[in-house]
Amino acid sequence: MKYSLLLVALLSASSLMAETPMQNNDMSTVSQETSVASQEMSSEVKEEQVLKKNEGIRISVTGQGVAPMNTNSPAQAYALAKRAAVADAYRLIAEKVKGVRIDGQDLIKDMMVKRSTVRTSVQAMIRNANIVETTFKDGLCEVEMEVTISHSQFAQ
Amino acid sequence: MRSRDGSYNFSLSICSVVLFLFSSTLLNASDYLVSYRYVVKDAILYNETLDISKSMKKCIGEPTKSLILDSYENDDLEDIILKNSTEFIDFIHTLGLQVEHKESTTNAINKSTTILTLKTTCFEVDFNDNFARISPLK
Numbered sequence: 001m002k003y004s005l006l007l008v009a010l011l012s013a014s015s016l017m018a019e020t021p022m023q024n025n026d027m028s029t030v031s032q033e034t035s036v037a038s039q040e041m042s043s044e045v046k047e048e049q050v051l052k053k054n055e056g057i058r059i060s061v062t063g064q065g066v067a068p069m070n071t072n073s074p075a076q077a078y079a080l081a082k083r084a085a086v087a088d089a090y091r092l093i094a095e096k097v098k099g100v101r102i103d104g105q106d107l108i109k110d111m112m113v114k115r116s117t118v119r120t121s122v123q124a125m126i127r128n129a130n131i132v133e134t135t136f137k138d139g140l141c142e143v144e145m146e147v148t149i150s151h152s153q154f155a156q
Numbered sequence: 157m158r159s160r161d162g163s164y165n166f167s168l169s170i171c172s173v174v175l176f177l178f179s180s181t182l183l184n185a186s187d188y189l190v191s192y193r194y195v196v197k198d199a200i201l202y203n204e205t206l207d208i209s210k211s212m213k214k215c216i217g218e219p220t221k222s223l224i225l226d227s228y229e230n231d232d233l234e235d236i237i238l239k240n241s242t243e244f245i246d247f248i249h250t251l252g253l254q255v256e257h258k259e260s261t262t263n264a265i266n267k268s269t270t271i272l273t274l275k276t277t278c279f280e281v282d283f284n285d286n287f288a289r290i291s292p293l294k
Contacts, residue, residue, distance in 0.1 A: 066199045080201045086249070087196040087270045091257040119260045127252030 056150040059096050060132070063089025063143045081141035082134060089131075089145035094124035097149065186281050187211035187293070188233055192248050192274040198267060206241075207276075208234045215278035217293030223247045227288040233281055236288050244290075248274050251292055 049057050065084025067077035100120050107115040126147065133144040189211050194204040210233075225240040237244045254275060259268040282289040 064199060065196070065201070068200050083194060083201045083204070084196045084199050087194065087201075087255075087272050088199065090253065090255045090272060091270050094255045094257065115263060117260060117262045119258070121259070122255065122257040124255050125252055126255055128250060 051149065051151050051154065053151045056148045058146055058148045059093055060144065060146040061089050061092035061096065063087070063092060063145060065141045065143070067139045067141070077139065078136050078141065081136060081139065082143065085134075085141040085143040086131070086145070089143050090126050090129065091122060093126055093129060093145065093147055094122045097126075097147075098122065098124040186233075186283070187215045188279045188281055189276050190248075190274070190279055191276040192245070194272050196270040196272075202269075206237070206245075208237060211278060215280070215293050217278065219280045219291035220294050221250075222289050222291035224287050224289050227283060227286060229285060231283050233288070233290075247290075251277065 051057055063085045065081045065086070065088055067081040071077040071080065100122055103119040103121075105115075105117045105119075106113060129145050129147040131143055131145050135142045187210070189207075189209045191207045192205070195202045223243065225236055225243060227236050228239065230236055251274065254273040256271040256273070257268070259266065261267075278293045280291045280293055282291075
């Protein structure tokens with residue numbers, strides 16, 4: 001009886017010893033996966049532009065605006081559409097420089113989506129933005145705008 | 157005030173001319189408060205407001221980059237700006253605008269509002285015969 005118990009104990013111990021390297025292998029594969037993921041992340045970070053000292057970043061956007069329906073002349077339509085396009089370009093610059101605040105809300109009733117709302121908001125102060133090009137076609141005005149930001153503007 | 161050669165009237169007239177020139181230059185440079193705001197809803201211009209008012213007290217600050225506009229022999233800043241609105245609004249853009257944007261999408265229907273604001277800024281305005289020099293104070 002004692003020998004049989006000892007044999008069972010030895011067998012279980014050997015099986016445990018056999019499983020351990022496999023677990024180690026699993027761990028190594030997991031660690032390999034994480035290292036690959038971190039490499040991908042680092043490559044993504046490298047692609048992102050970072051503001052450095054003595055080096056500026058130029059941000060270029062294209063804003064779009066539409067002329068209202070009830071305009072008196074094509075010139076008025078152009079002027080109003082351009083104003084709207086400039087505001088859109090400013091908004092795009094603000095989104096790029098400062099980021100967007102996003103708020104979402106879903107109303108589900110009887111297992112069905114009744115209302116889905118996404119709210120976004122941006123607040124920023126934009127200075128020295130320049131209009132590069134303006135095009136107006138079929139009531140749509142497009143304004144290409146750029147701004148150069150430097151490290152000194154953000155230094156405290 | 158009597159001069160050496162005794163021409164009292166001559167020296168007095170020179171003083172009065174100098175005083176007149178000094179006071180006229182002081183009077184021609186005035187301070188104005190300007191604010192500008194426009195609202196764009198769903199990519200269409202909704203409302204635009206440009207408020208101009210003469211300052212009731214002297215503004216503190218140094219004049220920075222200035223804009224020269226044709227005054228058409230006019231001393232009213234509002235008239236001058238209305239006649240040169242494009243140039244003035246482009247100039248305002250370079251000073252810096254506060255951007256406020258709100259957008260909401262409910263059941264795939266999108267609504268957006270963008271407000272651009274120039275907060276009330278004091279401008280020093282020099283009126284001349286044919287032009288007016290407008291400089292924001294900082």
